[in-house]
Amino acid sequence: MVNHGVSEKLMKEVLEGCQEFFNLPVEEKMEFAGRDIWQPIRFGTGVDVKVEKFFFWRDFLKVIVHPQFHFPNKPEGFSEVAGEYCKSTRDVTTELLKGISKGLGLEECYIEKKTNFDAGFQLFAVNLYPPCPQPELAIGIPAHTDHSLLTLLIENEIGGLQIQHNGEWFNVNPVPNSFLVNTGDHLEILSNGRYKSVSHRAVVNNTATRISIAAPHGPSLETAVGPAPELVDGENGRPAIYMPMKFKDYLERLLEGRPCNLDHVRVPVAE
Ligand SMILES: O=C(O)CCC(=O)C(=O)O
Numbered sequence: 044m045v046n047h048g049v050s051e052k053l054m055k056e057v058l059e060g061c062q063e064f065f066n067l068p069v070e071e072k073m074e075f076a077g078r079d080i081w082q083p084i085r086f087g088t089g090v091d092v093k094v095e096k097f098f099f100w101r102d103f104l105k106v107i108v109h110p111q112f113h114f115p116n117k118p119e120g121f122s123e124v125a126g127e128y129c130k131s132t133r134d135v136t137t138e139l140l141k142g143i144s145k146g147l148g149l150e151e152c153y154i155e156k157k158t159n160f161d162a163g164f165q166l167f168a169v170n171l172y173p174p175c176p177q178p179e180l181a182i183g184i185p186a187h188t189d190h191s192l193l194t195l196l197i198e199n200e201i202g203g204l205q206i207q208h209n210g211e212w213f214n215v216n217p218v219p220n221s222f223l224v225n226t227g228d229h230l231e232i233l234s235n236g237r238y239k240s241v242s243h244r245a246v247v248n249n250t251a252t253r254i255s256i257a258a259p260h261g262p263s264l265e266t267a268v269g270p271a272p273e274l275v276d277g278e279n280g281r282p283a284i285y286m287p288m289k290f291k292d293y294l295e296r297l298l299e300g301r302p303c304n305l306d307h308v309r310v311p312v313a314e
């Protein structure tokens with residue numbers, strides 16, 4: 044997505060801030076280490092975690108930035124830049140959700156209202172993928188779908204993101220100053236399958252460090268989103284294909300590490 048109104052300067056500054064954060068001494072970053080997904084600021088280093096035959100070749104920083112804004116207090120000035128950036132992605136997402144609501148034949152604020160978006164759960168999730176000597180033996184992030192309604196992603200100019208379409212993987216080439224918008228599980232649920240949650244992954248390379256910042260925007264934690272009744276018509280072959288689940292519970296299921304969380308809420312199809 045281009046012409047989104049977020050300044051090139053802000054995007055550059057936030058990427059630089061992330062680089063400076065990862066450049067901090069390990070001890071300082073480890074102050075934020077943790078496994079609890081509800082910890083507001085969480086740093087992790089995945090380089091030595093073994094998953095089947097592959098290694099997760101990335102470090103990450105995950106921060107809960109909405110409904111309450113949290114942020115590491117270093118490097119200096121990073122929190123202010125990130126605060127402005129998070130607000131900008133929220134504004135862009137709100138506009139997109141309005142357009143999507145209208146496109147589905149619903150009232151403009153439909154998705155915002157149904158998901159209690161004003162109190163929506165938003166993360167600032169940064170991934171740093173260092174060069175990997177044997178990229179074919181590692182993965183940055185394995186195939187997954189995002190839990191959100193929409194995720195806005197920016198990256199430095201090093202490719203690595205791939206999306207799956209009809210069973211095949213395609214490279215997403217970085218377009219400067221653009222957002223890559225991924226549709227997430229909750230848009231698929233709310234639209235009763237009209238929007239598909241995109242399966243994606245990140246691969247690594249042996250030459251350059253890649254940084255990506257994902258901004259997943261979701262419903263409020265207390266809201267259970269189900270298919271919009273307006274988009275369900277059981278008698279005409281469009282039954283509800285998902286069941287509502289409170290977003291907080293949905294996120295907790297992520298801990299089970301299933302590749303596709305939508306399976307938890309799919310309505311079983313009668314034989
Ligand atoms: O690094 C990327 O491009 C993908 C990141 C991602 O999918 C995520 O953080 O959910």
Ligand SMILES: [Fe+2]
Nearest residue numbers: 188189243257
């Ligand atoms: Fe993702």
